[in-house]
Amino acid sequence: MARRRQIYEGKAKVLFEGPEPGTLVQYFKDDATAFNNKKKGVITGKGVINNRISEYLMTRLGEIGVPTHFVRRLNMREQLVREVEIIPVEIVVRNIAAGTFSQRFGMAEGTQLPRSIVEYYYKSDELGDPMVSEEHVTAFGWATTQDLDDIMSMALRVNDFLTGLFLGVGLRLIDFKLEFGRLWQNDEMRIVLADEISPDCCRLWDTKTNEKLDKDRFRRDLGQVEEAYQEVARRLGILPEGGPGDVKGPKTLQ
Numbered sequence: 001m002a003r004r005r006q007i008y009e010g011k012a013k014v015l016f017e018g019p020e021p022g023t024l025v026q027y028f029k030d031d032a033t034a035f036n037n038k039k040k041g042v043i044t045g046k047g048v049i050n051n052r053i054s055e056y057l058m059t060r061l062g063e064i065g066v067p068t069h070f071v072r073r074l075n076m077r078e079q080l081v082r083e084v085e086i087i088p089v090e091i092v093v094r095n096i097a098a099g100t101f102s103q104r105f106g107m108a109e110g111t112q113l114p115r116s117i118v119e120y121y122y123k124s125d126e127l128g129d130p131m132v133s134e135e136h137v138t139a140f141g142w143a144t145t146q147d148l149d150d151i152m153s154m155a156l157r158v159n160d161f162l163t164g165l166f167l168g169v170g171l172r173l174i175d176f177k178l179e180f181g182r183l184w185q186n187d188e189m190r191i192v193l194a195d196e197i198s199p200d201c202c203r204l205w206d207t208k209t210n211e212k213l214d215k216d217r218f219r220r221d222l223g224q225v226e227e228a229y230q231e232v233a234r235r236l237g238i239l240p241e242g243g244p245g246d247v248k249g250p251k252t253l254q
């Protein structure tokens with residue numbers, strides 16, 4: 001088979017031209033970066049696990065009516081997605097203070113927020129993803145007020161659903177980042193959830209021990225990075241426990 005045309009290479013994924021017009025193949029790498037590319041490394045097997053976790057979460061979200069770009073997983077590291085026009089704004093939803101939010105407000109990590117807080121960041125590596133307000137997003141034409149209403153309600157719905165899903169397997173969803181894109185179908189535009197949802201872009205803490213099971217293990221050199229990603233997949237029931245063919249579904253806590 002002829003090698004597919006590469007469309008884009010990001011920090012953790014590569015996008016290739018898909019088999020039909022309007023589709024792309026999303027390839028998950030093991031590369032990891034943090035602090036706006038200042039820290040680089042490899043988390044062995046991360047791409048395989050994130051491909052599975054993102055497939056699982058996007059599929060569950062699709063089942064409750066959240067539109068996504070996900071079509072189907074193709075193999076260990078690749079999934080077929082719909083080609084969308086990415087809105088250059090990262091949507092961060094926070095339930096509990098952590099990371100840059102804790103620093104910005106001088107709030108201890110782990111402090112429960114009075115309600116879920118949604119923030120916008122302009123996607124720009126050169127500028128280090130600066131935080132922006134709705135004013136910037138609409139004035140610079142990245143999205144309209146109506147688009148932001150849709151994005152905000154989808155983001156909160158995703159948050160409610162994922163908070164419950166993760167709680168069921170003993171994980172607290174502290175915060176996460178989403179990306180949305182415009183999907184054009186017969187002159188009609190719909191905003192859909194895009195990119196990925198995985199421990200690369202979520203903070204997940206064990207409900208009993210507060211152990212971090214996400215990319216903070218890499219960012220902060222906490223060790224056991226590969227194991228943390230595997231543990232999230234194992235709890236979601238998407239990593240075989242007793243070897244291939246032993247996938248049992250989510251391990252809900254009693």
Ligand code: UDP
Pocket residue numbers: 035090092098099100101129175176177200201202203215
């Ligand atoms: N996040 C992300 N990509 C980014 C920035 C943040 O996936 O470019 C995620 C991050 O993993 C965390 C949440 O968004 O779950 C909030 O991140 P924060 O603003 O605290 O920044 P960080 O401490 O990760 O630099």
